[in-house]
Amino acid sequence: xxxxxxxxxxxxxxxxxxxxxxxxxxxxxxxxxxxxxxxxxxxxxxxxxxxxxxxxxxxxxxxxxxxxxxxxxxxxxxxxxxxxxxxxxxxxxxxxxxxxxxxxxxxxxxxxxxxxxxxxxxxxxxxxxxxxxxxxxxxxxxxxxxxxxxxxxxxxxxxxxxxxxxxxxxxxxxxxxxxxxxxxxxxxxxxxxxxxxxxxxxxxxxxxxxxxxxxxxxxxxxxxxxxxxxxxxxxxxxxxxxxxxxxxxxxxxxxxxxxxxxxxxxxxxxxxxxxxxxxxxxxxxxxxxxxxxxxxxxxxxxxxxxxxxxxxxxxxxxxxxxxxxxxxxxxxxxxxxxxxxxxxxxxxxxxxxxxxxxxx
Amino acid sequence: xxxxxxxxxxxxxxxxxxxxxxxxxxxxxxxxxxxxxxxxxxxxxxxxxxxxxxxxxxxxxxxxxxxxxxxxxxxxxxxxxxxxxxxxxxxxxxxxxxxxxxxxxxxxxxxxxxxxxxxxxxxxxxxxxxxxxxxxxxxxxxxxxxxxxxxxxxxxxxxxxxxxxxxxxxxxxxxxxxxxxxxxxxxxxxxxxxxxxxxxxxxxxxxxxxxxxxxxxxxxxxxxxxxxxxxxxxxxxxxxxxxxxxxxxxxxxxxxxxxxxxxxxxxxxxxxxxxxxxxxxxxxxxxxxxxxxxxxxxxxxxxxxxxxxxxxxxxxxxxxxxxxxxxxxxxxxxxxxxxxxxxxxxxxxxxxxxxxxxxxxxxxxxxxxxxxxxxxxxxxxxxxxxxxxxxxxxxxxxxxxxxxxxxxxxxxxxxxxxxxxxxxxxxxxxxxxxxxxxxxxxxxxxxxxxxxxxxxxxxxxxxxxxxxxxxxxxxxxxxxxxxxxxxxxxxxxxxxxxxxxxxxxxxxxxxxxxxxxxxxxxxxxxxxxxxxxxxxxxxxxxxxxxxxxxxxxxxxxxxxxxxxxxxxxxxxxxxxxxxxxxxxxxxx
Numbered sequence: 001x002x003x004x005x006x007x008x009x010x011x012x013x014x015x016x017x018x019x020x021x022x023x024x025x026x027x028x029x030x031x032x033x034x035x036x037x038x039x040x041x042x043x044x045x046x047x048x049x050x051x052x053x054x055x056x057x058x059x060x061x062x063x064x065x066x067x068x069x070x071x072x073x074x075x076x077x078x079x080x081x082x083x084x085x086x087x088x089x090x091x092x093x094x095x096x097x098x099x100x101x102x103x104x105x106x107x108x109x110x111x112x113x114x115x116x117x118x119x120x121x122x123x124x125x126x127x128x129x130x131x132x133x134x135x136x137x138x139x140x141x142x143x144x145x146x147x148x149x150x151x152x153x154x155x156x157x158x159x160x161x162x163x164x165x166x167x168x169x170x171x172x173x174x175x176x177x178x179x180x181x182x183x184x185x186x187x188x189x190x191x192x193x194x195x196x197x198x199x200x201x202x203x204x205x206x207x208x209x210x211x212x213x214x215x216x217x218x219x220x221x222x223x224x225x226x227x228x229x230x231x232x233x234x235x236x237x238x239x240x241x242x243x244x245x246x247x248x249x250x251x252x253x254x255x256x257x258x259x260x261x262x263x264x265x266x267x268x269x270x271x272x273x274x275x276x277x278x279x280x281x282x283x284x285x286x287x288x289x290x291x292x293x294x295x296x297x298x299x300x301x302x303x304x305x306x307x308x309x310x311x312x313x314x315x316x317x318x319x320x321x322x323x324x325x326x327x328x329x330x331x332x333x334x335x336x337x338x339x340x341x342x343x344x345x346x347x348x349x350x351x352x353x354x355x356x357x358x359x360x
Numbered sequence: 361x362x363x364x365x366x367x368x369x370x371x372x373x374x375x376x377x378x379x380x381x382x383x384x385x386x387x388x389x390x391x392x393x394x395x396x397x398x399x400x401x402x403x404x405x406x407x408x409x410x411x412x413x414x415x416x417x418x419x420x421x422x423x424x425x426x427x428x429x430x431x432x433x434x435x436x437x438x439x440x441x442x443x444x445x446x447x448x449x450x451x452x453x454x455x456x457x458x459x460x461x462x463x464x465x466x467x468x469x470x471x472x473x474x475x476x477x478x479x480x481x482x483x484x485x486x487x488x489x490x491x492x493x494x495x496x497x498x499x500x501x502x503x504x505x506x507x508x509x510x511x512x513x514x515x516x517x518x519x520x521x522x523x524x525x526x527x528x529x530x531x532x533x534x535x536x537x538x539x540x541x542x543x544x545x546x547x548x549x550x551x552x553x554x555x556x557x558x559x560x561x562x563x564x565x566x567x568x569x570x571x572x573x574x575x576x577x578x579x580x581x582x583x584x585x586x587x588x589x590x591x592x593x594x595x596x597x598x599x600x601x602x603x604x605x606x607x608x609x610x611x612x613x614x615x616x617x618x619x620x621x622x623x624x625x626x627x628x629x630x631x632x633x634x635x636x637x638x639x640x641x642x643x644x645x646x647x648x649x650x651x652x653x654x655x656x657x658x659x660x661x662x663x664x665x666x667x668x669x670x671x672x673x674x675x676x677x678x679x680x681x682x683x684x685x686x687x688x689x690x691x692x693x694x695x696x697x698x699x700x701x702x703x704x705x706x707x708x709x710x711x712x713x714x715x716x717x718x719x720x721x722x723x724x725x726x727x728x729x730x731x732x733x734x735x736x737x738x739x740x741x742x743x744x745x746x747x748x749x750x751x752x753x754x755x756x757x758x759x760x761x762x763x764x765x766x767x768x769x770x771x772x773x774x775x776x777x778x779x780x781x782x783x784x785x786x787x788x789x790x791x792x793x794x795x796x797x798x799x800x801x802x803x804x805x806x807x808x809x810x811x812x813x814x815x816x817x818x819x820x821x822x823x824x825x826x827x828x829x830x831x832x833x834x835x836x837x838x839x840x841x842x843x844x845x846x847x848x849x850x851x852x853x854x855x856x857x858x859x860x861x862x863x864x865x866x867x868x869x870x871x872x873x874x875x876x877x878x879x880x881x882x883x884x885x886x887x888x889x890x891x892x893x894x895x896x897x898x899x900x901x902x903x904x905x906x907x908x909x910x911x912x913x914x915x916x917x918x919x920x921x922x923x924x925x926x927x928x929x930x931x932x933x934x935x936x937x938x939x940x941x942x943x944x945x946x947x948x
Contacts, residue, residue, distance in 0.1 A: 015382045024382065059847055063388035080392045082849045094840035098862045107858075108848035152844075159848060 004195040005085070005162035007035040007058060011067035014053050027053045029219040030066070035197060035212070037072075040189055042198045042206040045216035046242070051199045052167060054216070058197060059165055060084045071162060087156035088165040091172065093148045095140040101127070101151050102136035108159035126158040129188060146177045153185065157192065164189070166198040170205065182208050203243050207231075215239050231289075233274075233355060240287050240357070247293075247326045249286040249301075250359060253278045260351070266322040270300045272354040283359040290329040292353035295319065295339050299348030305339045321347060393765055398853030402755055407767055409752075410774045413820050416798070417789025418643065418781065424792050425637035440637045449621040450641065453602055456533065456617060460540040461597035465590055467541065467692060468548025474685050475549075476556040479675035485686055488693040492546050493553075494928075495696065500881035500898065500920050501606035504539045506905060506913060507702035508611060515713025517702075531613025539607045542696055544600055548593040555589040555661065556582075561673040574676070588660035595653035599646050603782030605884035606898075610905055618642040619784040619884065626788065626888060636792055639785040650780030703921060706914030722911035734895040735919065741811055741894070742879035745818035749875035752819065753826030754868050758860050760827075761834040762842055763852075779824035783884025786817065790889055809891045817885050822875035829874075833867035834860070866935050873931040877924050 014028040028050040035041045043051035056062045058069060060081035068075050076084055087108070095104050102123055109119045127133055130150040140148060149169055156164055166185075170178045186209050189196050200206055206213050207227045215222040215230065215238075223235045234240035237248060251265035253275060261275035263286060270286070278284055295305070295317055303326065307318035315333035319326050326347060330336065339345050394400060425436045440446050474480065475489055511518050512530045519528035559582065567577045605619040612620060618638060625635040676682060706712060710719045753775075759765070760772045790813065797805035807813050837860075845859045846852075861868060883898040890896055897920050904913040 014385065060392070061843060061847075063385040063392065065382055065385045077388055078391045078395075080395055080851075081843070081847045082851055083395070084847075086847070088844065088847045090840040090844055092838050092840050094838060094844040096841060096845070096859055098859075107845065107850075111849045111854065155844075155848070 003162065004037045004193055005072035006037040006039075006195060007033070007163060007197065008070040009033040009054070009058075009067065010070070012054070012057065012064045012069060013066035014050070014057060014062060015065045016053075026219050028057070028064075031216075031221050033214060033221065033224070035195060037195055038193050039211040040186065040196045040198065040209055041212045041214060042200060042210040043214050043216060044200060044203060044206040044242075045222075047201060048218075049216040050219040051201075051216050055088075055165055055167055055197060055199045058163070059086055059088050085162040086165055087159055087161035087163075088167060089149070089152050089156050089169045091168045093140075093152045093169075093172075095148055095151055095155075097140055099140070100136070101132065101138050101140065101143070104140060104151055105136075105155045105158050107155065112159070122158055123154075126154045129157070129191075130154045130184075145173050146181055149173065149181060150184075153188070157188070157194070161194070163195045163197065166196065166200075168200055169198075171200075171202070178202075178205070185209065207243075215242060217242075234287065234357070237285070237357060240355075245290050245327060245329075247288045247290065247324075248357075249288065249321065249324060249326070251284060251286060253280065253282050253284050253356070256280055263356070265301060268301055270354075271351040272356060273351045274355060278356060278358075285357040285359050287355040287357055288326070288347075288349060289353070290327040291331060293326075293328050293347050293349040294330050295328055295345045296348045297337075297345060299346030301347040303345055303347050305341055305343045305345060308338065308340055310338075319345070319347065389764070390766075396852050398851055399759075399763070402853075403759065403765065403767060403771075406752070406756065406759075406771055410771065413816055414774050414778050414781070417786060417793040420793040420799070421636045421639050421643070421785070421789050424633055425640050428633070436633050436637045440634050440641075443634075445616070446621060446638060449616045449618050452533070452615055453617045453619075453642075453645075456536055456540070456608075456615075457598045457601045459533075459537045460544065460601040461594045463537065463541040464545040464548050464597045465594045467545040468550075468593060469552050469586075469590065470685065471545070471549040471689055471692075472552035472556050474689050475553055477673065477676055478682050478685055479677045480682070480686055482686075485690055488690055488697070492693045492696060493550055495546055495700070499543065499700075500901075500917060500924065501543075501604070501883055502610045502901065502905070503703055503917055503921070504542050504696075504699055505535070505607045505610040506706065506901075506910065506917060507699040508535060508539050509905075510702050510706050510712055510910060510914075511699070517713070520713055529613075531611055532615045535611040535613070536608050536615065536617075539611055540601050540604060542699070543604075543607070544597045547600070548597060551593045551596070552586065552589060555586055559585055565674070574678075574681070588657050592653055592657040592661055595649050595657065599649050599653070599780060602642070602646055602649075603784070603884070605782070605784050605887070606902065609902065618645075619782060622784050622788060623888065626791065632788065632791060635788050639788045642782055643785045646780045646782055646785075647777075650777075654776070700921070703914050704918045706910055707912075707918045709911070712910055722915040726912055726915045730895055731900075731916070734897050734900045734916070737811075737894045738880050738897040739923075741814050741896075742818060742876050745815045745822070745879045746872050746876035748815075749819045749822045749826055749879075750868055750872040753823055753871055753875075754830045754861060754864060755856070756823075756827045757830030757834050757864075758856055761831055762839065762860070775823050775827050778820055783821065783882070783886075784888065786820065787885035787888030790817065790885070808889075809893075811894060813889060814886060814894065817889060818875070818879035818882060821882055821885060822878045825878065826871035826875055829867050829871055830864060833864040837863050865938070869934055870931055873927050877927055880923065881920065 009031050012028055012031045012033075013026055015024050016027045017024055031050075031054060043054055045051050053062060057064050060076070060079060060083075064077065068077055070076065071085060096107065099107070105123045105126060106119050109122060114122075123136065124133070127136055130153055132147060132150050132154065135143070135147065140151065143151065152169070169185075170181055173181060182205055198206075198209060210227060212224060213227055213230050214224050217238050223230060223239045225233070230239065230243055234243065234246070237246075240246040240248075249265050251263045251270070253261050253272075254264045254269070255262045256275045256278065259276055260271070260273050261278070263270050263272045263284065265286065272286065291314075295303070301321050303319040303321045305317060305319050306325070307316070309316040310333070311329075314329045314331045315336070315338060317328040317330065317339065319328060328347065426432055426434060428435060471489065471492070480486060508530055510516060512528060513519065514526070514528055516528060516530070519525045563585075564577050564581050567581045568574070572580065602617075603619060604617075605623065608615065608617045608620045609623070616624070619642065622635045622638045622642065625631050625638060707722050708718050708720075709716050710721065756771060756775050760768060790808075794804065794808040794813065797803045841863070842855050842859055845855045850858065881898060883902060886896060887899055887902065890899055897916055901913045901916045901920070904910075904916070
């Protein structure tokens, strides 16, 4: 078993020059992160949000303009990538095309001046782990995309780094392979017990893999949390919108008691929960996931159906509440009443499924 | 007022914050760089090498021509400019450059157009095109001058033996223009061919579809797209023509160009300050052209012709177009090939123009009189220079493409600059810069007159070519391949040796052979620096041709062509059997 270390980013900023305007901008702005040893953490965000820059700063390819990065307790700002105890799996696999599978995986071990037998054993073991046993003699261009990615993973794992870094490693694979590979990556990471930092823009990948998700937007860390926290308790509209689908309904908190309260939306009183952070009579926004609400003949919010579409596993509705369009996905609709366009109905949801945001 | 000053100071403050924090990453990058001794060592070596052997000699020329006896003066320039000979040479050089590059570009364009656009059924024609495109790589200088003299000179096989013209005169402007055009048009052909291939055929098809005739399409679509590229080819040829020393020397007669005038100023009039001033003029001319070409036209070409052709082009089959074009190009190609064939015959015939019976007497003569030494010296110096050049140019390309550091711009710029420096100018720079040591202080004066300085000249002269090919090879390689090696624990030196170099093995090897070929066929700078203890093939050819011993000159040239030919053959074999690029290409 290898010794995995945590990572700490303290007030990390990175300034780039915009090639078009020539102006400086912050690609990463005052990021503070603590990544626990052995955990799988995903940096998630739209392209240009600074996630890859953050990863490359951890690897040492980029240098931060502010702050300090720690690997375990050691500050590593001044270390070059080859002196850092991290190993990276690249988006393009970055296998050495002039080496076969064995030599690719053995590269890092040879640099560590191990003797031949140890190298051979370690390489064979790790190839077995990534299910590439017997492939060691192949050239890398004779492998499929998924196999190449496994070689890249093996090459990074075999040097037993304290931290494994992934830079969108699955984005070059087709959709099906992506799903099976991410399960495999997660399994291997847990079996080895290594700290992993994973960059992706694919939210389902982040959900499936992570202990913690770090959502970034325009260089700023928007939220850090478990997949459940991020999904059910998004801190702002960006996070709510970025992860899954979300409906936003503006209103006012008219009464509160403990964690329960009543919100007024278009003259309708709606029971909500999780109101601890809000004051009486404060304007707020209700976040409602499409699958946590249904359409019924009676409920909290009257509405008019403007789209109704059968999608197999669910019935997809667009309904109008006041002048806001709300999406609703009603699962397993086979024996339920199907509403048609123009029908008047009610949006119904449980108070415990509600989540409030500050109105800005 | 108050408002305004607030905004400005506010702005400044903001700017300052930005600068301060940006310098942190810069200083971290510097620290990281410094912790990599191989890389720092390499950069320092390169900086010293390039400064000493490119910047310094050129700088010395400038100093020499404006600084005499402790004061800055334009006297030398005034003296040189008032020389009738110099003014004549300047005019000659420009006229020659214009004519040669105009003709070369035209013929090159025609070849490229036929190659890319015209359906040629005959396989021999295709092979002719191939040979023509290969020739500039393998051709020693003044081979074409030699054979032109032998074909059309006073005792030329065509002029005298066939047409019975006894007072034919090939020397002078017309001779040089013909020879230079035949030497340089293949370069234009290759440049323009690459560009034509990148034109998307659907652009032209769209114009045809709307109703434009083929001529109209060429004039309104193809040509405008190609125009910056044509300008580029024109200037590259212009620079080559202006810098050419060997051909004007051999076939120029009394038509002196700047390059030959400078040479004569040193070797004939022993006036090296005058030569320095002349060199500054010649250098300024080529540098201006180089900057226009490199920083204006090359960019424009890249901007207009970006994408790859989306699909195969419908080739022109119309016989009224294909037949005249094919015939013209084939004739030119056959003519060039005949000129090369003339060389071995020139060496084998007993007496050119009089006695066409075969004999070994010129080869015997060659080997009896120091021929062996010439081949040994040339071969030895070139074979030492070649691997150094190849390695240096790969290192430079690696640093330029894959690394960031402060002096990177300088290294890239200076190694490319060497391309625009005519050999004669470099030669004079070395004489002025090293004959009495650095800045005439006697330091490093031991270098002058040695084989080492010849090797250094060889390296400097081939460096730009190797670097250019290295850079384009490296740009094809995904950056993350090297990053992953770096990330796994390899230092820069290790990354370069285990990953970069094996991946650009082809480029390295072709750089090796190219610099060997360029070195063994070099003359312009070398002829000024070579001392009697070294005999070089090219200088021997020049000497014998000057004296009119064409048989010996041809014997030398024949062996030189054979050496070059086999080197290139070896290179192609190596790339076919051990090359990596095929594997990498398959993967992509």
